[in-house]
Amino acid sequence: MTLSPALEKYILHWGEMGTRWGTNRTVAQIHALLYLSPQPLTADDIVEALSIARSNVSTSIRELQAFGLVRMTHVMGDRRDYFEAVSDVWEMFNTIMEQRWQREIAPTVTMLKSCVAELDDEHDVNGETKQRVHNMLEFLSDAADWYAEVRTIPEQRVKMLMRLGARVAELTRS
């Protein structure tokens, strides 16, 4: 379990980015390692490759499984758990988007709705302020509705629509 320079670079970078994407460095590194590995790995493989504690692998793997980014598999005649990452990139980003949506946008929309309701009774609050809370709620719930729609469209069709969007951008310019 020794990593080539390019693969090590990939894993380290992914770890850095992970901190910006809601997880910690280790979780993201493990995810990168599993994504790069053609075969499923054991926890001890990961310990060795990344030089981290066994317990750290255990908790990080659990987080990745909860995210839906890593699956557990088994090998006949071997008691150990093996892990592999979802290897389809499109599926992977769908999963990440979904998670982030649930953790960030959905609770915010809930909060905004209750704020709007409460503000109705707060007569000393400036009208412009109320309007801005309203605007934020409208923006996010429109976006939420749109995202919910898009999620139901099959991958191939989304790709098609994206190409269409790019086409329109060109027409707009000319």
Add this chain to the structure above:
Amino acid sequence: MTLSPALEKYILHWGEMGTRWGTNRTVAQIHALLYLSPQPLTADDIVEALSIARSNVSTSIRELQAFGLVRMTHVMGDRRDYFEAVSDVWEMFNTIMEQRWQREIAPTVTMLKSCVAELDDEHDVNGETKQRVHNMLEFLSDAADWYAEVRTIPEQRVKMLMRLGARVAELTRS
């Protein structure tokens, strides 16, 4: 400078979310406060409203200005700096998206390109592994191209395209 319960809730929540969006709690709280305020505020107004140190306001405001989310203004006959947030929600999210793109996606695409190049010379690396790095690069650079296109389309037209996307989702289902 006293906040109503609903506004306080808004600001606290925004602060929480800020930590998930690449900034820290204070920066996000200040941004929320300025967004909610119908008039520009001074640094001391912010100190009082959020109970934080003056120096903390100074550095946080700088970060918000660098993000392009807050502008400085002045009042005739008053030496102090006043600050106001971009109040248009659409513009605000465009700005946030652009920043996050530059900080997260762009460097990753750069990293992936160099990885792909280096992997060409690393003959002991598994073919499937190389393929996966390639897939990731392709996905992200396609997404980057698409995003660059969309950014050039005027707001109204993007909204139209979003509605069109939702429409297609409905057609797909029936």
Add this chain to the structure above:
DNA sequence: CAATTCTTTCAGTAACGACTGAAAGGACAG
């Protein structure tokens, strides 16, 4: 039902980033 192998839990520690308060730096008024 002991011994072995693997996994998980958890308390303590280490590392990191945010925040404060004091001091320095600038700009203006008298």
Add this chain to the structure above:
DNA sequence: CTGTCCTTTCAGTCGTTACTGAAAGAATTG
């Protein structure tokens, strides 16, 4: 030029989260 007002810088502290290592737990084998 001096004092006042406002802003910025920075060293130190505080708080939070990640990580480790030891111990407990669970599953399997002979």
